[in-house]
Amino acid sequence: MRVSVVLPAKNEEQGLARTLPGLRALWPDAELIVSDDGSTDRTAVIAAEHGARVVRAPYSMGNGAAIKRGARAATGEVIVFMDADGQHDGVHLEALLAKLSDGYDMVVGARNATGQASRGRGLANGLYNRLASWMTGHRILDLTSGFRAVRADRFREFLHLLPNGFSYPTTCTMAFFRSGYPVAYVPVPVARRVGRSHIRPLRDGVRFLLIIFKIATLYSPLKLFAPVSVAFGSVGLAYYAYTFSTQHRFTNMSALLFSAAVIVFLIGLVSEQITSLTYRRDG
Template structure:
């Protein structure tokens, strides 16, 4: 089983100086690809110096864009994705590959509590995990972990779905579940990152991560989001109509608006469900 290791990197020269030697020592036969996402430091030079294949972008396109470039260029049967900041250890790749050999199509390294950047990030990730578990009917231990191994042909089926930003782990995980490709989790410790601080911006990316919650639902099964919302509007409309009929003896415009909203939301859910099915069908052609 040929293995390619893809590391998206933006200004991660210091992290790569620690990560790449360990990768080369423990996985000498693996193809190592560093996708330099418009770095302004010595990221590309450090990667080249350690024998990695470097794909450089003239400007930053985003973490997800780097993942897609690396996945297209990888020649291995299995692609391992890991961060370039030193948080993920080459020693844990074997655990992912061993699990993959059991028949899974994707294996994700699930972080424990100490692997979360801070309390608020840990709380948000816990919320994402619970929501995704409810949507899929499977236990999802870490929806946003960037440390994972996947069969290359399976992963490439969903490149058209992956965003250019930070939520590629969410999208790829839900896409595998949606297409009935088995996914497994293994618990791994995560080290403290080295080099520059996190590229996550609390305010801007906080809103972006909040939108991930809605994206999870619409990506996997839109009706699970739209049907309850439509039912809520219908029940509110029914209650309001009952109250106005009892007190005023009439059917009001607000009741009509609430009933109309319920129907529209439900129909949007049906259309979204069809669009989602077509999106996955495109990837399987």
Template sequence: MAAASRYHAEVARGIETLLSIVLPSKNEAPALAGLLPRLREAQPDAEIIVVDDGSTDETPALCAQHGVHCLSSPYSMGNGAAIKRGARAAKGDVLVFMDADGQHDPADIARLLARLDDGYDMVVGARDWDGQAGVGRGLANTLYNWLASRMTGARVADLTSGFRAVRADKFREFLHLLPNGFSYPTTITMAFFRSAYAVAYEPIRVVQRIGRSHIRPLRDGVRFLLIIFKIATLYSPLKLFVPASAVFFLTGLGYYIYTYTTQHRLTNMTAMLWSASVIVFLIGLVSEQITALTYKHHD
């Protein structure tokens, strides 16, 4: 609990707020009614910001009742957009992001802060299998974690967790990369790994959310499929394009051997497959350069 103790000690000495807790929320008033008092009890000196993403319930009034800063939007911009708006408005040196649906335990914030004080730049609350929202989501997240681990060479325990503590200055470096939709955790995690910022995972337990999820499997299925490609292109595009290029080349080679032994000639299909192999490889090279420029730091 060293980080939490250091935080309270510095607040007592009159130093500017060090901790900001950001909760993106869309029609989560029933969950916030129980969550906000628990948050205030767990972190009495923290700045708490609820980013109201176009809610039609009593979220603003509830925040006013509990003395919590509410950033309201006239219409829904998306979970990632709420995260960006909250990060810009937060005054703390350390940001904690958590869901407003009541799944996360405010008592776990102290554990994330303690790991952050060990020298990490971001600490992510990692769910176990029981914490996944259904078998389908669990299998998808397992696939994402495996692919991200292969790409980065580090163990990624929970790529899509929305509960994390992060150093504010480093998080804001990547605001321009974050999407407005639901895949912001994937983007920020891969961006930190790419920039050689230290990431740790702290096991947490989650409870059943209050209310209905805003994620729809049919509507968001394609988006989550695209996350798989985003994982690769955010970290190292060549790790995606080189295997794809090799598949085209080897398929063309195999087809050439077949046609040569049966027809004694080089077919147009073989030429097309080899051409595709070269084109995919060159696209990978260009993508690698673009990715490098994306992560280039500007003073």
């Protein structure tokens, strides 16, 4: 199998200077693609000096947008995505590719607790993992890892679903599970990144909170809407029982809660149908 390695990069000249030489030495036949997300430093120059093909954007569009540009440019049957900040070591590609040859369509390099950027990020990622595991019925070890190997034709099916921001790993993982494509996890050590992270805790913290809801609506909306509907209905029933026993009447609040329960359930039902259409494969 021809392998293409895609590294999304924004101002990562130091990380690329450490990552690319090792990659080229270990995988001389692999296609190396650096997807430059509007860098203002020597990222493109360093990438070209080490024999990588550079796909440049005139301005920053986001990590996910860089991933999509790199995936479109890749010519290999298998695409390996790696961070360009020096966290991932090319020596671990062999383990991912070996697992891929066992019949999986995506293999993810899973970090342990020591591989998280901070304690807060580790707790947040743990929450995402548990939520996604509940949604899919499969144990997900690392939902947000940027180190993964995928079959190119499978991955390109979901390019239209991928966001331009940092949540592309979450979206593509859930899309693979939803479509019945097998996913595996391989534990990999992660080094400390070179340079400063482009993630801003406050802004991206709110964004990642929205990812939790997007996970639910992307995979199985009824798993999100049905419990909310049941909660409204239960509160409405309890309030009706209270007002009936104390005032012997059916109140407007009970009617409102029952109506909300029905509306939320119907929204979930329609969302489920839309989701099914989104993942339909024609031909």
